[in-house]
Every structure is written in structure tokens, then in C-alpha cells.
Amino acid sequence: MPTIVQKFGGTSVADPERIMRCAARVVEARKAGNRVVVVVSAMGHTTDELITLASKVSGAPSPREMDMLMSTGEQVSVALMAMALHSLGCDAVSMTGAQAGIDTDNAYRKARIARIDNARLERVLGAGAVPVVCGFQGLSPDGDITTLGRGGSDTTAVALAAALDVASDGGTCEIFTDVDGVYTADPRLVPTASKLRHISYEEMLELASVGAAVMHPRAVLFGEKFGVPIHVRHSQKPDVGTLIVPEEQIMEDIVVVGCALKPDLGRISLKGLPRTAGIQAQILEPIAAANVSVDDIVQTEFGDTTTIAFTVEHGDIADVKGTCQGLIERLGRGEIDVEIGLSKISAVGTGMKSHTGVASRMFRALAEAGIPIHNITTSEIKISCIVDRQHGERGLQLVHDAFGLAAGDGVTADMQSTGRGRR
Amino acid sequence: MPTIVQKFGGTSVADPERIMRCAARVVEARKAGNRVVVVVSAMGHTTDELITLASKVSGAPSPREMDMLMSTGEQVSVALMAMALHSLGCDAVSMTGAQAGIDTDNAYRKARIARIDNARLERVLGAGAVPVVCGFQGLSPDGDITTLGRGGSDTTAVALAAALDVASDGGTCEIFTDVDGVYTADPRLVPTASKLRHISYEEMLELASVGAAVMHPRAVLFGEKFGVPIHVRHSQKPDVGTLIVPEEQIMEDIVVVGCALKPDLGRISLKGLPRTAGIQAQILEPIAAANVSVDDIVQTEFGDTTTIAFTVEHGDIADVKGTCQGLIERLGRGEIDVEIGLSKISAVGTGMKSHTGVASRMFRALAEAGIPIHNITTSEIKISCIVDRQHGERGLQLVHDAFGLAAGDGVTADMQSTGRGRR
Numbered sequence: 050m051p052t053i054v055q056k057f058g059g060t061s062v063a064d065p066e067r068i069m070r071c072a073a074r075v076v077e078a079r080k081a082g083n084r085v086v087v088v089v090s091a092m093g094h095t096t097d098e099l100i101t102l103a104s105k106v107s108g109a110p111s112p113r114e115m116d117m118l119m120s121t122g123e124q125v126s127v128a129l130m131a132m133a134l135h136s137l138g139c140d141a142v143s144m145t146g147a148q149a150g151i152d153t154d155n156a157y158r159k160a161r162i163a164r165i166d167n168a169r170l171e172r173v174l175g176a177g178a179v180p181v182v183c184g185f186q187g188l189s190p191d192g193d194i195t196t197l198g199r200g201g202s203d204t205t206a207v208a209l210a211a212a213l214d215v216a217s218d219g220g221t222c223e224i225f226t227d228v229d230g231v232y233t234a235d236p237r238l239v240p241t242a243s244k245l246r247h248i249s250y251e252e253m254l255e256l257a258s259v260g261a262a263v264m265h266p267r268a269v270l271f272g273e274k275f276g277v278p279i280h281v282r283h284s285q286k287p288d289v290g291t292l293i294v295p296e297e298q299i300m301e302d303i304v305v306v307g308c309a310l311k312p313d314l315g316r317i318s319l320k321g322l323p324r325t326a327g328i329q330a331q332i333l334e335p336i337a338a339a340n341v342s343v344d345d346i347v348q349t350e351f352g353d354t355t356t357i358a359f360t361v362e363h364g365d366i367a368d369v370k371g372t373c374q375g376l377i378e379r380l381g382r383g384e385i386d387v388e389i390g391l392s393k394i395s396a397v398g399t400g401m402k403s404h405t406g407v408a409s410r411m412f413r414a415l416a417e418a419g420i421p422i423h424n425i426t427t428s429e430i431k432i433s434c435i436v437d438r439q440h441g442e443r444g445l446q447l448v449h450d451a452f453g454l455a456a457g458d459g460v461t462a463d464m465q466s467t468g469r470g471r472r
Numbered sequence: 473m474p475t476i477v478q479k480f481g482g483t484s485v486a487d488p489e490r491i492m493r494c495a496a497r498v499v500e501a502r503k504a505g506n507r508v509v510v511v512v513s514a515m516g517h518t519t520d521e522l523i524t525l526a527s528k529v530s531g532a533p534s535p536r537e538m539d540m541l542m543s544t545g546e547q548v549s550v551a552l553m554a555m556a557l558h559s560l561g562c563d564a565v566s567m568t569g570a571q572a573g574i575d576t577d578n579a580y581r582k583a584r585i586a587r588i589d590n591a592r593l594e595r596v597l598g599a600g601a602v603p604v605v606c607g608f609q610g611l612s613p614d615g616d617i618t619t620l621g622r623g624g625s626d627t628t629a630v631a632l633a634a635a636l637d638v639a640s641d642g643g644t645c646e647i648f649t650d651v652d653g654v655y656t657a658d659p660r661l662v663p664t665a666s667k668l669r670h671i672s673y674e675e676m677l678e679l680a681s682v683g684a685a686v687m688h689p690r691a692v693l694f695g696e697k698f699g700v701p702i703h704v705r706h707s708q709k710p711d712v713g714t715l716i717v718p719e720e721q722i723m724e725d726i727v728v729v730g731c732a733l734k735p736d737l738g739r740i741s742l743k744g745l746p747r748t749a750g751i752q753a754q755i756l757e758p759i760a761a762a763n764v765s766v767d768d769i770v771q772t773e774f775g776d777t778t779t780i781a782f783t784v785e786h787g788d789i790a791d792v793k794g795t796c797q798g799l800i801e802r803l804g805r806g807e808i809d810v811e812i813g814l815s816k817i818s819a820v821g822t823g824m825k826s827h828t829g830v831a832s833r834m835f836r837a838l839a840e841a842g843i844p845i846h847n848i849t850t851s852e853i854k855i856s857c858i859v860d861r862q863h864g865e866r867g868l869q870l871v872h873d874a875f876g877l878a879a880g881d882g883v884t885a886d887m888q889s890t891g892r893g894r895r
Binding site: 065066068069072099102103105106107108110111113114115117118120121124125127128129130131132133135136142143145148169192193194 | 488489491492495522525526528529530531533534536537538540541543544547548550551552553554555556558559565566568571592615616617
């Protein structure tokens with residue numbers, strides 16, 4: 050009997066009515082002949098409310114106490130979900146992360162899962178009941194409650210699916226969310242975007258890194274590591290969503306699976322730096338320490354000087370500029386140039402590995418529309434172009450369509466039904 | 473160094489500002505040279521909010537899931553209290569019931585404490601920190617969260633005080649509440665009522681049973697069993713409150729320590745019942761099973777018939793009448809008589825054991841005021857009189873003053889300072 054882990058996010062369980070609807074989906078999955086494990090997040094705005102409470106008693110709450118506090122959000126959700134399942138005549142047992150056997154390290158607020166003892170989960174499943182597990186939390190070696198940080202509930206779901214080896218009997222980890230799958234581009238920006246039926250872990254990770262916020266990369270990485278098929282689907286719609294699977298399970302020849310936009314970037318260029326070894330680390334380490342993510346790093350050399358340029362989100366520019374200013378003063382040379390109002394358009398697909406001409410197709414699409422490209426970066430399965438912000442959305446649409454991703458293009462209905470199509 | 477367990481109820485921690493004030497009291501107790509353990513209840517209306525949520529997903533929520541849900545209320549409180557203590561520069565570690573080593577039985581929603589392993593508490597205390605423990609909860613033998621039911625947080629506090637043997641080094645269990653101690657009568661009804669400095673466990677229990685709702689009897693019984701001195705005091709006032717201690721520690725000759733009123737009672741009389749053995753159990757068992765508390769049971773016999781009368785709260789009359797009607801139908805004889813609009817005035821004091829004339833002093837006070845007594849019941853340390861409701865409050869005041877309990881009466885300031893006075 051296949052085992053399915055179903056994860057419902059905060060919006061999906063925001064009120065008792067929605068919890069009842071999620072419970073109905075669990076019952077449906079059971080009727081379809083599956084063993085089901087449920088993972089839930091905290092209800093809607095609970096997390097924000099708890100953070101507000103904490104801020105009123107402490108300017109800098111201790112991470113341990115924050116985890117004690119925040120973990121109650123999911124605990125409320127699991128109890129209500131178990132009750133809702135009981136109301137529908139479905140046996141269910143709620144569990145904290147600790148009760149579900151999720152052991153983590155000691156890093157409060159951003160704990161890593163160290164081990165999952167699935168004994169109790171298997172016992173509950175064996176008794177024909179649905180374990181309803183708190184997402185986002187675990188137990189430290191000292192017996193304290195930890196939370197997993199960003200993407201924690203998705204990670205819990207994928208980790209439980211791995212611990213229960215759902216792939217071995219045709220099961221999946223279903224991530225229910227407020228979008229109905231992974232699209233070739235954000236449908237709010239690109240009306241012709243279409244839903245993907247499959248995407249590889251690697252592609253999903255790249256898409257997330259360039260701006261597609263469907264699933265947290267951490268959970269995808271976990272899925273990749275343990276080969277857990279992840280099914281992203283809409284919590285209020287019955288449709289099949291998008292399956293994230295190993296690349297070798299995807300049988301088709303689509304070169305680019307999706308495009309994404311990072312709309313608000315700035316570029317910081319440090320010019321006239323000395324060509325000393327380690328200059329890159331001197332610049333980037335203090336920025337990373339401030340938790341700012343830096344991208345599209347380009348280094349050029351001229352005579353005995355070096356120029357290093359990179360992009361950051363608009364909101365981080367002031368901080369990063371300050372950090373760089375300090376460095377230049379210490380070095381006694383160099384200058385800072387800041388450009389704002391940039392966007393980044395990216396195209397992602399494992400097909401790029403074996404196909405040529407992918408980059409030029411993208412450049413041509415932008416050039417034909419008269420959109421200047423300020424910078425280009427590539428990875429094995431990704432091409433990114435920096436453009437002026439006013440060209441961002443139109444450029445995204447053009448690149449998307451240039452790769453034949455628009456709904457109706459390329460893949461036929463017949464191909465979809467044979468499982469070869471991705472859309 | 474004395475160990476003090478400080479328990480703050482839901483009203484005392486209803487918002488972040490009050491939590492900060494409670495934290496300040498903890499710091500004060502530490503500065504005075506004590507080791508301090510804190511027990512907190514859920515904030516204000518949290519419990520009601522959680523019950524409402526549960527009612528929206530289930531008509532009859534499972535007790536296990538209710539405990540999973542309700543226990544989050546205290547968990548939020550301990551985290552916030554620990555953060556508040558940190559803000560005041562006081563080291564503190566929040567703990568769930570399970571983390572504090574509180575093992576219970578499996579009776580969800582009304583679990584009994586089976587054992588307390590104080591190892592972690594002692595470790596935290598030994599490190600100079602304040603353990604902040606969730607009231608009202610523990611861990612079942614199956615590793616599930618249980619709640620202790622009514623009076624649970626007070627019981628947690630007293631049980632922890634017992635497990636830490638606070639009495640051995642001059643410590644106490646402080647119950648902070650919204651009254652400033654135990655009074656000779658409810659000051660809202662009897663303006664001359666005065667605060668007691670000491671009361672015995674037995675007296676406190678009797679007073680609670682006849683209407684004084686200062687502390688839950690369960691926690692008092694726990695205190696009595698393990699000899700834990702309990703200090704009832706106001707959470708927002710610095711004053712010393714009332715100490716509940718073993719009778720032998722109270723050195724004075726006050727006969728009656730307090731009076732109380734149950735204002736809204738009804739009396740149900742079952743007349744013409746057969747004089748068969750076990751008739752009392754036949755009547756009272758189904759009433760007890762419905763969780764109705766019955767009091768002032770009087771049985772009289774006439775020929776081959778028996779009359780059994782008892783009092784119940786007004787709100788329970790309809791239910792109890794229905795139950796009794798069923799019994800009479802099954803017996804094929806007997807009739808039901810219901811009186812409503814009654815009140816019960818009680819006087820309590822261990823001094824009654826050795827003093828005579830206590831009852832008659834009470835009867836005379838009521839008689840002189842022309843208040844008819846419908847029924848009298850007594851225990852070793854209590855006398856109760858049933859009167860018409862319209863005489864309840866005045867009767868209480870008269871009886872209270874007749875025993876010399878009015879503020880300023882009897883005990884002198886000098887006696888108080890020698891520790892002999894109770895007020």
C-alpha cells in the first residue's frame with residue numbers, strides 16, 4: 050500500500066473551515082488506497098502573533114525560548130486537524146515533532162534534522178490511523194524543542210517521506226499550497242505560462258534561486274538527497290499539480306522548463322581594487338556574515354587593478370555599500386559604483402546541458418525587442434541576464450515564449466497522456 | 473538557601489505588561505536570597521479561545537487531542553515569562569510539564585500526577601537559573617501530553633514544591649492570584665471581613681467546599697499530604713497574604729477562622745421511599761455520574777418509609793429532578809419535593825473540635841435576627857445552616873461578626889507580631 054505524506058501550509062489551515070477541507074483531502078487519499086501521514090504548519094497569522102508577543106517582553110528573545118514559543122503554533126494545528134479527521138470518521142493521532150521521532154541538532158531557530166526514528170509513526174500507521182505531525186520542529190539532544198527555520202514544514206514533510214521510504218512503494222510527498230503547481234513562469238507576470246507536470250530537483254532548485262518561490266530549496270534538496278518524489282498541488286483544487294522527481298525519471302527533450310524574474314536588484318561595482326589574492330573573500334565574507342545574499346558576481350581585470358561587481362536585492366544596498374566603504378578605506382584604494390533599478394531574467398532547464406544555442410536564443414529574444422543586457426551569468430542549467438527594471442516583465446514574457454513555453458506551444462495533448470510531456 | 477515556587481495564574485499573565493510585572497516579582501524573590509521556580513497558567517482567555525477552535529472542527533473532541541491543544545496555552549506563557557526574566561537580567565529556562573519531569577497517568581483532561589523527577593529542575597536551579605514550568609500539564613506513560621484538569625496549575629506548583637522539598641529549608645509555594653489572601657469571609661459580601669495570616673489545610677478545604685473559591689481543594693490536599701506551606705497572595709500587591717500550613721503550626725485559640733456563603737441552592741426531598749438497604753446509593757450514584765455535586769444530605773425515617781433530602785446548586789436542579797423522577801418510576805413509589813431559593817451559611821474552624829457552644833452561638837445570631845434555619849449539617853470543623861436566600865448575605869455578616877471575626881475584633885496587633893494571631 051503506497052504511503053503518502055500530505056503537507057498543508059499555514060494558509061491552507063488558516064481557519065477551522067479550511068482545516069475541515071484539508072481533512073477531507075486526507076480521507077480521500079485514504080479511500081484511494083493509501084496510508085497517509087499529515088504534516089501541518091501553524092494556522093495563518095499565528096506565527097506573526099507569537100513574534101509580536103515576544104517582542105513585547107524582550108528586545109532580543111533567546112532562540113531557545115523563541116522555539117518553545119513558536120512550536121505551539123503547529124501544535125494547535127495538529128490537534129485541530131486530528132479532531133477534524135475524527136469528525137470525518139478517520140482515526141488520527143496528533144504528534145509533536147519530538148513524538149514523531151524527529152531529532153535535530155542544537156541550533157535553535159534553524160535546527161537541522163539529524164535523525165528520524167519512525168517507530169511511533171509506523172505503529173500509528175500499522176494501527177490504521179493517520180499520524181498528524183507538527184511541521185517545522187524537532188527535539189534537540191538536550192530534550193529541548195527546536196524549530197527548523199525557513200522552509201521547515203516542507204522539510205519535515207519530505208524528511209518523514211524519506212524516513213518512511215515512500216518511494217519504495219509508489220508513494221509521494223504532497224505539498225499542498227496556494228498555487229496549483231510549478232509553472233513555466235509566474236502566471237501573474239506571464240499570462241501564457243503553463244503548469245509543468247514534472248520538473249527535476251535540480252531545475253526546481255535553480256528556479257527557486259532565481260526567483261520562483263513555490264517551494265523552499267531546503268526541502269527540495271532533502272527530496273533530491275533521499276529520492277523522495279514531491280508533488281506540489283493546490284490545497285483547494287483537486288487537480289494534479291507538479292511532480293518534482295529525479296532527472297532520469299523525466300523522459301522528454303524540453304531544453305528550458307521555466308523562466309523567472311528577480312524584479313528589484315542593484316549592482317555594486319568595486320573598481321580599482323588591488324590584484325591581491327583573497328580580495329574576493331575580503332569583500333564577500335563580511336556581506337555574507339550580515340546574511341545578505343549576493344549574486345551574479347563578475348570579476349574583470351585591468352592592469353594591476355581588479356573590478357568586482359555583483360547584484361543584491363534593493364533593500365540590502367545601503368548595508369552592503371557601507372560594508373564595502375569600510376573595506377576601501379582599509380585598503381586605501383578603490384571606488385564604489387552603485388547602479389539601481391535592475392531586474393534579472395533567468396531561464397532554467399537540465400536540457401541545456403546537452404543542447405547548444407540556448408543562450409543565443411535568449412539574447413536574440415531580448416535584442417529583437419531592443420532590451421539592452423547589462424550582464425550575463427550562466428550555470429550548467431541556467432542563464433541569467435540583467436536588464437533595466439522597466440524591461441523586466443516584458444523581457445520575461447519574451448524569453449518565456451522564445452523557448453516555446455507558452456501554453457499550447459510545443460507539447461501536444463497526446464504527448465502529455467503518454468507521460469512524456471512536462472506540461 | 474530557601475526554595476520558593478511562585479505560581480502565576482491566567483489573569484496575572486494575561487498580557488505582556490503583566491508578565492513583565494510577574495517577572496519583576498520573581499527577580500525580587502531571588503534578590504531576597506531564594507532559589508525560585510516559576511509555574512504559569514495560560515494567558516487570560518487563551519483557554520476559552522482554544523476550546524472555541526476545537527468546537528468548530530469537532531462536536532466531541534477526543535480528550536487526547538484536547539490535551540495536545542490546551543497544553544499550548546501554558547507553553548506560550550512559559551516562553552514569554554522566560555524571555556521577560558531574561559530582559560530583567562535573570563537567567564531562566566522554560567519547561568513543558570514533560571521537561572520538568574512531571575509524569576502523570578493516562579487520564580487525559582484530568583490526569584493525576586504519578587511522579588516528579590526533579591533532576592532537570594535541580595540542574596537548572598544548580599546553574600543559578602529560574603526554571604519556568606508549564607502549569608496544568610504532564611506526560612503520560614505513553615509519552616503523550618496530559619492536562620491535570622481543574623485546579624491543575626495550582627496543583628503543579630504545590631507538587632513541584634513537594635518534589636523539591638521546599639519545606640525542609642524554609643521555602644514555600646506562593647500562589648499569586650487576584651485576591652490578597654484568605655479572608656474570614658468574602659469581603660465583597662462582608663465589609664468587616666479581615667485577612668487571615670494563617671489557616672490550616674483542613675480549614676481551607678472546608679472553606680472551599682462551602683463556597684470560598686480562593687484555591688482549588690485539589691492543590692490544598694496535595695499540600696496537606698506533603699506538608700508544603702502554601703502562601704496565597706496578590707499578584708499585583710507586595711503584601712504578605714495568607715499562609716496555609718499544618719494545623720499544629722498554628723498557635724492560637726480562634727474557634728472559627730472563616731465563614732462562607734453558597735447563595736443559590738435548591739433542596740430536593742425524596743419522600744415515601746422504601747426502607748431498603750442501598751437506597752441512598754441508588755439515588756446518589758446516577759447524580760454523581762452526571763458530575764453534579766450534592767451536599768447536606770439528610771435522611772429521616774417514618775414507619776416503613778424513608779425521606780432523603782439534599783441540596784444542589786440551582787443550575788443542577790432540572791437535571792437532578794429528572795434523574796430522581798426516573799428512580800421513583802422504577803421503584804414504583806415515592807414522591808419528589810423541590811424547594812428553590814435557598815442559601816447556605818457555613819462557619820469553619822479546627823477550634824470547634826475542642827470548643828463547645830460554637831453551634832449554638834451561630835444559631836443564636838441567626839435567631840436574634842429572625843432568620844429561620846431550614847436545615848443544619850455539621851462536620852468536625854464546620855457548621856452549615858440552610859436559610860432562605862433573601863437572608864443569605866445578612867446572615868453571613870451576622871454569623872461572621874458573632875464569632876468575633878470582624879476586622880479589629882479580638883486579636884491585637886501585639887499578638888499578631890508574636891505570630892500567635894491568625895489575622
